Amino acid sequence: MIKVGIVGGTGYTGAELLRILAQHPQVQVQVLTSRQEAGRRADALYPSLRGHTDLCYSAPDVATLKGCDVVFFATPHGTAMQMAPELVAAGVKIVDLSADFRLKDTAQFKHWYKMDHSATDLLSEAVYGLPELHRDEIRKARVIGNPGCHATATQLALAPLLAAGVIETDGIIADSKTGISGAGRELKLGSMYSETADMLKAYAVTGHRHQSEIDQELGIVAGGPVGVTFVPHLTPMIRGIHVTAYARLKDRSVDLQKLFEARYQNEPFVDVLPAGDHPETRSVRGGNVCRIAVHKAPDTKTVVVLSVIDNLVKGASGQAVQCMNLMFGLDETLGLKAPPLMP
Ligand SMILES: NC(=O)C1=CN([C@@H]2O[C@H](COP(=O)(O)OP(=O)(O)OC[C@H]3O[C@@H](n4cnc5c(N)ncnc54)[C@H](OP(=O)(O)O)[C@@H]3O)[C@@H](O)[C@H]2O)C=CC1
Numbered sequence: 001m002i003k004v005g006i007v008g009g010t011g012y013t014g015a016e017l018l019r020i021l022a023q024h025p026q027v028q029v030q031v032l033t034s035r036q037e038a039g040r041r042a043d044a045l046y047p048s049l050r051g052h053t054d055l056c057y058s059a060p061d062v063a064t065l066k067g068c069d070v071v072f073f074a075t076p077h078g079t080a081m082q083m084a085p086e087l088v089a090a091g092v093k094i095v096d097l098s099a100d101f102r103l104k105d106t107a108q109f110k111h112w113y114k115m116d117h118s119a120t121d122l123l124s125e126a127v128y129g130l131p132e133l134h135r136d137e138i139r140k141a142r143v144i145g146n147p148g149c150h151a152t153a154t155q156l157a158l159a160p161l162l163a164a165g166v167i168e169t170d171g172i173i174a175d176s177k178t179g180i181s182g183a184g185r186e187l188k189l190g191s192m193y194s195e196t197a198d199m200l201k202a203y204a205v206t207g208h209r210h211q212s213e214i215d216q217e218l219g220i221v222a223g224g225p226v227g228v229t230f231v232p233h234l235t236p237m238i239r240g241i242h243v244t245a246y247a248r249l250k251d252r253s254v255d256l257q258k259l260f261e262a263r264y265q266n267e268p269f270v271d272v273l274p275a276g277d278h279p280e281t282r283s284v285r286g287g288n289v290c291r292i293a294v295h296k297a298p299d300t301k302t303v304v305v306l307s308v309i310d311n312l313v314k315g316a317s318g319q320a321v322q323c324m325n326l327m328f329g330l331d332e333t334l335g336l337k338a339p340p341l342m343p
């Protein structure tokens with residue numbers, strides 16, 4: 001059994017990791033941390049986990065975490081890079097759900113996250129944890145920078161088009177709608193029900209942190225810089241991301257449906273819907289899947305891609321477990337096969 005530690009076990013992504021790993025056949029979660037809830041049972045905080053875990057939270061402690069084979073960081077930006085070097089030196093693999101190991105350019109990291117990077121050696125060997133783009137590198141990695149949720153849905157929508165060279169590389173638009181759980185469990189005025197229900201609004205229009213990872217990764221796919229205008233919106237959902245991406249076709253005759261089906265035919269967690277379909281966020285709720293539909297706008301020169309994920313699963317904890325499976329040479333789908341919830 002793989003011995004697992006979760007740092008940040010009381011947060012939404014930490015709890016989602018525990019939910020997924022509780023039914024993973026090759027994993028034993030040994031350490032679950034929280035500074036504020038140390039000593040309390042996890043199923044007291046999350047009653048849906050009653051009968052699935054006996055674990056209690058403990059304060060984060062590197063010496064204890066060294067007994068694990070892999071440690072997931074489900075913590076705010078800036079935490080993993082402090083603790084990871086000592087853990088990696090002790091032979092522990094790291095899957096970080098924050099942004100500490102996503103961006104290769106430390107100046108970009110400082111610009112977006114307002115802090116200096118304190119583990120640049122590890123950053124240089126870290127792998128961006130999007131299996132659909134980096135599967136072979138993830139298999140060999142010791143440190144994974146698990147992607148952001150908007151960034152995951154956006155990249156899966158646009159990568160096939162950029163890889164095939166069928167769209168203009170600038171003037172691309174990615175309009176993303178997210179549920180409120182993307183903001184985490186911490187108490188904030190902007191996350192209150194009365195502030196978010198019956199409401200839709202754009203945010204971070206002049207620049208969102210995920211812009212940098214979208215630019216980095218789609219630039220690799222395209223083989224040069226890409227110009228993507230990314231704008232997130234907050235919607236009154238709990239879970240879910242819906243990206244609508246627009247790009248200009250270089251060649252109007254390309255068979256877009258065939259292109260997407262061919263690109264994702266061997267991907268266990270990307271579902272290309274039949275031509276003409278429109279994916280719903282609730283069709284992926286609780287599941288580690290991205291559902292995609294590709295359309296041509298009436299002008300026949302604009303491609304419109306619709307991409308939906310659950311921000312806490314394919315957008316965070318499910319993807320992190322997918323990476324862990326690859327890092328340990330397991331079947332990539334272990335623990336991740338449950339269908340999404342309906343309705
Ligand atoms: N929510 C989402 O949809 C997504 C989130 N992410 C990223 O995943 C990470 C976790 O997000 P989320 O679960 O939403 O966050 P939450 O705010 O819900 O949870 C944060 C967790 O981290 C712990 N924590 C906070 N500060 C520290 C610290 N200094 N040292 C150790 N533990 C700490 C908290 O517990 P305690 O304070 O008790 O120690 C808590 O368990 C973030 O980096 C986020 O950006 C990525 C993709 C999607």
Ligand SMILES: CC(=O)N[C@@H](CCC(=O)OP(=O)(O)O)C(=O)O
Pocket residue numbers: 097098099147148149150178179180181182183209210232234
């Ligand atoms: C609703 C909401 O606030 N969502 C978060 C994205 C969550 C995520 O993917 O997190 P990180 O990239 O920060 O790890 C946001 O837009 O900042």
